[in-house]
Amino acid sequence: MIEVSDLTVNYGQIKALDGVSFKVPDGKVVGFVGVNGAGKTTTIKVASGVLKPTSGTVLIDGLDVVREKAKASRSMGWVPELPTYEQGVKAMDYFVYLAGYYGLSGAEAKKVGQDLFRQLGLLESSKKRLKEYSQGMKKRFALAVSLLNDPHNFLMDEVMNGLDPQGIAFFRDKTVEFRKEGKAVLFSSHILSEVQSIADEVVFIHKGRILAVKSMDEILSLAQTPGVRVTLSNPDARVVDILSSFGEVKDLGKGSYELAGPKVNPEDLNSMLVQQGYKVSGIERVTGNLESYFFKLIGEQQ
Amino acid sequence: MTNGVLYDFKRSLLRPSLIVLVILFVAAGVGIAYLEISTMGVSQPSYYVIYGYAGPAQANGTQELLGYLFNQQGSGLGGATLYLQGGKVTTNSSGYFHWKSSSTEPLAVGAPVTFSFRGTNHTASTGFMAIVGINLASHSAILMVGAKPGLSIYFRQLKRFPSVTGNGPSEYAKMTDLGVATSPIFHHAIGLNASLPYASYAEVNSTSGLVFASGATQILQLLVPTGYASVLFSSATLFAEFFPIMAFYLVYAMFVSPRSTGALEFILARPVTKRGLFTARYLGGALTLLVSASIVAAALGLTVASLLGVQPSYWDLGLIFIGLSVELLAFFSLSFLIGTWVRGTGSYLGISIAAFIFFFMGIFDLIVLLEDLPNLYYLDPRGLYDMIASFGTSSNTSILFPYSSPLTVSVAAILWIVLPLLGAMISYDRQRTA
Numbered sequence: 001m002i003e004v005s006d007l008t009v010n011y012g013q014i015k016a017l018d019g020v021s022f023k024v025p026d027g028k029v030v031g032f033v034g035v036n037g038a039g040k041t042t043t044i045k046v047a048s049g050v051l052k053p054t055s056g057t058v059l060i061d062g063l064d065v066v067r068e069k070a071k072a073s074r075s076m077g078w079v080p081e082l083p084t085y086e087q088g089v090k091a092m093d094y095f096v097y098l099a100g101y102y103g104l105s106g107a108e109a110k111k112v113g114q115d116l117f118r119q120l121g122l123l124e125s126s127k128k129r130l131k132e133y134s135q136g137m138k139k140r141f142a143l144a145v146s147l148l149n150d151p152h153n154f155l156m157d158e159v160m161n162g163l164d165p166q167g168i169a170f171f172r173d174k175t176v177e178f179r180k181e182g183k184a185v186l187f188s189s190h191i192l193s194e195v196q197s198i199a200d201e202v203v204f205i206h207k208g209r210i211l212a213v214k215s216m217d218e219i220l221s222l223a224q225t226p227g228v229r230v231t232l233s234n235p236d237a238r239v240v241d242i243l244s245s246f247g248e249v250k251d252l253g254k255g256s257y258e259l260a261g262p263k264v265n266p267e268d269l270n271s272m273l274v275q276q277g278y279k280v281s282g283i284e285r286v287t288g289n290l291e292s293y294f295f296k297l298i299g300e301q302q
Numbered sequence: 303m304t305n306g307v308l309y310d311f312k313r314s315l316l317r318p319s320l321i322v323l324v325i326l327f328v329a330a331g332v333g334i335a336y337l338e339i340s341t342m343g344v345s346q347p348s349y350y351v352i353y354g355y356a357g358p359a360q361a362n363g364t365q366e367l368l369g370y371l372f373n374q375q376g377s378g379l380g381g382a383t384l385y386l387q388g389g390k391v392t393t394n395s396s397g398y399f400h401w402k403s404s405s406t407e408p409l410a411v412g413a414p415v416t417f418s419f420r421g422t423n424h425t426a427s428t429g430f431m432a433i434v435g436i437n438l439a440s441h442s443a444i445l446m447v448g449a450k451p452g453l454s455i456y457f458r459q460l461k462r463f464p465s466v467t468g469n470g471p472s473e474y475a476k477m478t479d480l481g482v483a484t485s486p487i488f489h490h491a492i493g494l495n496a497s498l499p500y501a502s503y504a505e506v507n508s509t510s511g512l513v514f515a516s517g518a519t520q521i522l523q524l525l526v527p528t529g530y531a532s533v534l535f536s537s538a539t540l541f542a543e544f545f546p547i548m549a550f551y552l553v554y555a556m557f558v559s560p561r562s563t564g565a566l567e568f569i570l571a572r573p574v575t576k577r578g579l580f581t582a583r584y585l586g587g588a589l590t591l592l593v594s595a596s597i598v599a600a601a602l603g604l605t606v607a608s609l610l611g612v613q614p615s616y617w618d619l620g621l622i623f624i625g626l627s628v629e630l631l632a633f634f635s636l637s638f639l640i641g642t643w644v645r646g647t648g649s650y651l652g653i654s655i656a657a658f659i660f661f662f663m664g665i666f667d668l669i670v671l672l673e674d675l676p677n678l679y680y681l682d683p684r685g686l687y688d689m690i691a692s693f694g695t696s697s698n699t700s701i702l703f704p705y706s707s708p709l710t711v712s713v714a715a716i717l718w719i720v721l722p723l724l725g726a727m728i729s730y731d732r733q734r735t736a
Contacts, residue, residue, distance in 0.1 A: 009734075018438075085563040100305025101572035111342075142568070143579045149573075166446045198588040 001026050001184050002047060002076075002153050007056035009042050009208075016042045018208040019056070024184040026152070029175055031199030031216075031292060032188035039208040040188045041081065043155045047186070048078040060153055074102070075148025079171075081158035083138045085130040091141055092117070092126040098145050116144040121170075136167040143174065154178055154185045160194055172198055196220075196290040204294065206301050216290075223288025223296070228266050230273070230284035231256045242276060258286060306574070310586025314552055315593060323548055325542055326509060326593050328601045335537040335605045340734045349426035350371055350434065350607060351415050352383070354448040354486025356400065367409070368448075368486040369399045371417060374436040376444040379604075381421040384426075398487070416575065431503055431517040438492065443494045443521075445503065449483035453505040453514050455490065456480065460497035465693060474504040474513060494521070533613055534606050536588045538622045541598050546633035546662055548594060550654040550732045552587045553637035558650045561641070567736040580730050584723065591630040599623040625687030632683035632718035633658070638726040642733070686715035 002024040009017040024030040034040050045051035047058040049065050049072060053301060057292045058065045063072035082197065085094060092113055099109030117123040120140045146154065152198055159171045168191075175198050178185050180196045189195050190235045195202060202219060204211040214222070227247075232239065243249045243257055246269065250258040259269075272281050308607070314320065317357075354368040371379045371393050378397020383390050385411065386401060393399045403409065414425045416550045433658045435444040447455055456477035465472065480490045504519035558567050570579055599622045640653045660666055680689045689711050 033461045045567070047569045050570045050736045054734075069575050070573045070578070073571060076571070078571045080568070084566060085568060086560045087563075097306070097309040098569065098572055100309055101569075101574045103305075106303075145568075145572075 001059075001061060002155075002186055004043060004047065005056055005059065005061040007043060007046060007058065009039075009051070009055045010054045011077060017046075017053070017056075020205065020208070020210055020212050021056075022203045024186045024211060025151070025186050027179060028200045029179050029181040029185045029187050029198050031195035031202040031290075032186055032205065033190075033192060033195055033202060033207035033290075035298065037207075038205045040205060041157055042208075043205070044078070044080075044155045044186065044188060048076060048155055049073045076153050076155065077143070077149075077151045078155045079139055079142045079146060079157065079159050081141040081161055082135070085138070085141075089132060090129055090130060091122065091133070092128055094130060095126075095141075095145060095148075101149055102149050104148070112148065113144070116147055120144050127129045135162040136164065136170075139163070139167070139171070143171075152183055152214075154183055156187045156189075158188055158190065160189050160191050168194065169205050192291045192294060193289075202290065204297055206298060211297055211301065214293075219290055219293050220288060223290070223293035227258065227259045227260045227286040228269060229260055229263055229282075229284050229286050230266075230269065230280060232273070233279040233281045235278070239278065255281075264274065306579070306582035307585045308582075309398045310556065310583055311589040312586075313463045314556055314587050314590040317555065320552070320594075321547065321589070323551070327545060327548075329600055331540050331598065332473040332605045335533050335602065336609060338533050338536055339576045339609045347374075347427040348419070349424055350432045350446070351417075351426045351428045351446045352431060352432055352446050352486075352487055353411055353428065353503040355450040356486055363521045366400075366402050367368045369393075369401055369599070369697070370430045370446070371399065371432065374434055374447070376446065378415075379419055384415055384417040386415060405445060407554055409708075413736070429517070429519070430515065431501075431519055432496075433492070433501055433519065436521070441534055443492050445480070445488075445490050445492045445501075447483070447488045447490075447503050447505070447517075449486060449488040449505055451485060454479055454482050454710055456504045456506055457490075457492060458502055459495050459521075459637050460500045460502060460518075461498055463500050463520070463563060464502045473502075474506050474516075477502075477504060490729050502595050518673075531614070533610065534602055534618060534622065537602050537605070538598070539691055541595075541626055541676035542629060542684055542691070543662060545598070545630060546658055546684075549587075549591060549630050549634040550637040550658065552590060552639050552649060553634060553645065556587050556637065557582050558641040558647055561736065562645060564648050564736070570736045576736070577727060577731050579582040580727055584634075584727075586627075588631055588634060591634060592627050595623055595626040595630055598626060621690045625690040628686045628715045628719065629684040631660070632715065633721075635719050635726065636683065639722040639729070642726045642730040652734075678722065683715070685711050 004020055004022050007017050008015070020039065020043055021285040022030070032043070042051065042207055047060070049069050050161045052066060057067070060072040061075045063075065065072040065076075089097075093112065095117075096106055097112040099112065102258040104112065111128070114123065117126045120143060122137060122144060125137060130138065132139065138253060156171070156175060156176075160168050163171065169221055172194060175185055175187055177201075187195065187199060196216065201213065201215050204214050213239050229252070230243075233256045239257070240249055240251065243259055246259055248260045250260070254256055266285055270280050272282050311513070331605070334733055350372055352370045352372075354370065356366045356368040369391075371384065373379060373384055378393065380397055382393045383567050384393070384399060387403055387405045387407065389403070391399045391401050412429055415428050416423055416425055418424075425677065430448040432446045433443050435442070445457055449455055456474040458477040460533060475587035480488075480492075498531070499521055500518060501521050502516065503512040504516040507514060509638070557566075570576065575584075599619045602622065603619045607613050636657060637654050640657065641650055644650050644653060661682050662684060667679065670678050679685070689708065
């Protein structure tokens with residue numbers, strides 16, 4: 001379990017994190033969402049042990065990552081958004097080096113490395129230099145290193161960014177697999193549809209503060225505002241007034257309008273608009289999702 | 303952490319740029335040693351006259367002898383006019399001259415002779431024996447002996463100047479027979495053992511075994527047993543001047559660069575503390591520098607041994623190793639301290655180069671001299687090496703700066719290693735980021 005407790009990080013006068021607290025229970029994938037600069041990566045760096053907080057701490061399976069850094073790091077895997085490695089090193093050599101910090105001898109590390117490289121599709125590239133690796137391969141390498149100790153907790157920081165569909169699917173499957181194995185996974189991503197598809201809970205962070213911690217079911221029910229989106233090829237000034245009689249109207253531009261809580265179903269709305277002389281080029285029911293909830297939440301903060 | 307240290311050591315030692323640096327430094331050191339050895343012959347007299355046997359003294363007291371005027375390389379000086387016993391004689395085109403003296407005064411063999419050559423007056427050393435054309439690098443020389451034709455010439459090198467009584471048959475029996483003299487000026491190429499500073503010769507009648515004449519000389523001042531130290535320390539000083547470049551390059555490659563790119567973060571996410579990571583990096587690099595210093599000391603020892611034929615003492619080589627190691631580690635610690643203070647690679651390089659110029663290119667020494675602070679002369683990061691070198695060479699600066707004691711200098715050297723290291727470690731540990 002990962003327990004983020006009252007975490008504050010100041011960079012000079014700037015408060016990057018301000019009393020951030022949340023938990024990632026075992027066997028759960030917790031999505032971690034927020035706009036750029038919200039504090040996601042800072043939180044994850046503290047949890048991974050590479051950044052010291054100004055105050056507060058993160059407990060990894062009960063071990064304080066600040067006071068018991070070396071022990072706590074044994075239970076944590078971390079795949080950064082843009083993994084950076086030392087220049088000119090060969091993948092397997094570097095893996096063996098890093099495995100040394102887990103107490104593995106060179107021979108043991110090579111054996112484990114070959115196994116993990118095979119599992120993660122890196123075996124053929126094990127003798128390549130890391131600077132020759134693609135972004136996806138670098139992330140797989142980070143995962144391989146993180147799996148060295150088969151830790152109980154994982155930090156996935158924007159792992160989907162810059163990956164091809166195959167890469168995205170790989171990390172999605174791995175995350176689901178970790179959940180099945182009872183591991184705690186903190187999954188940060190800008191791709192909210194991915195978060196929605198795999199997270200059990202979501203932590204919303206904005207300007208260094210936690211806005212909300214909700215289960216996915218809760219989020220979807222809160223975001224479930226019935227609505228209809230209609231697109232007209234001949235909109236005019238009257239149409240907003242006409243649509244207002246069915247509910248709250250939002251002008252999306254280019255002839256598109258969204259009605260929240262309409263009193264009629266899309267079929268009735270379509271008939272009425274046609275009768276009024278409008279050419280309806282598209283009409284659909286709109287359902288709520290993580291994205292709409294996220295923007296609603298962020299919008300309230302602006 | 304042991305694995306981390308060993309890996310960092312292996313990776314830094316096998317870094318191609320570092321290997322090239324070490325090879326370049328060793329090649330430059332060997333070259334300087336070679337140059338120094340090759341030019342040492344110039345400390346010999348510039349000109350010689352060897353007197354050769356040209357017949358017994360006449361009943362009327364007159365003397366007759368053959369002489370040969372030549373330079374350091376053994377080449378005769380033709381057309382030179384020598385002034386002997388108030389008279390003068392001119393050499394033939396090969397440098398030989400025939401001297402007939404009407405004086406009853408014996409010729410003072412060994413006394414310098416004035417001669418005029420191409421309008422300029424010079425002085426030549428005189429004697430019955432000379433060793434010229436000395437090439438310490440190839441261990442070769444030419445023995446010139448004023449001989450009686452028909453006698454066998456024997457030669458030997460010795461550790462000490464031979465006693466007069468030791469020139470009998472038992473002595474020449476130990477000598478090398480160079481052959482029979484066919485002219486009054488015998489010359490023969492000899493192999494030179496640079497560890498034996500004295501040479502003797504004997505002219506022996508092979509039939510009777512009687513020694514007709516014998517003599518001895520000191521070959522060169524250089525060849526006294528401590529002479530090689532001058533070559534050794536002169537070459538090692540090149541390393542002392544520029545070797546610290548390796549230290550600040552290593553800190554750049556092992557710490558500053560990966561830190562600035564964020565590569566240390568990924569390592570720090572492993573089960574290791576910041577202090578542990580720092581220590582592993584420091585020890586790995588320090589081991590590399592110690593190995594480099596030992597390679598340099600060994601290469602210099604081998605160079606001197608092969609060029610001079612003298613095996614340098616382990617004590618001298620050990621002192622060079624210690625001196626170089628201490629200054630490398632001192633600058634290594636200092637570079638780490640700079641590396642923890644500044645974040646960007648450009649700032650690090652700028653400040654490190656400034657520190658290098660200050661301590662290693664003479665600015666610190668200049669300030670010490672200008673401010674008349676001789677006690678501080680050996681207290682900079684390379685002070686211990688300077689003191690060791692000054693004791694190891696004849697052209698020592700310890701004569702100018704005798705005030706610092708070896709103990710004080712050693713303590714200062716250790717502090718130059720330890721204090722910046724502790725400062726760097728504490729500073730890095732306190733910083734929030736990797």
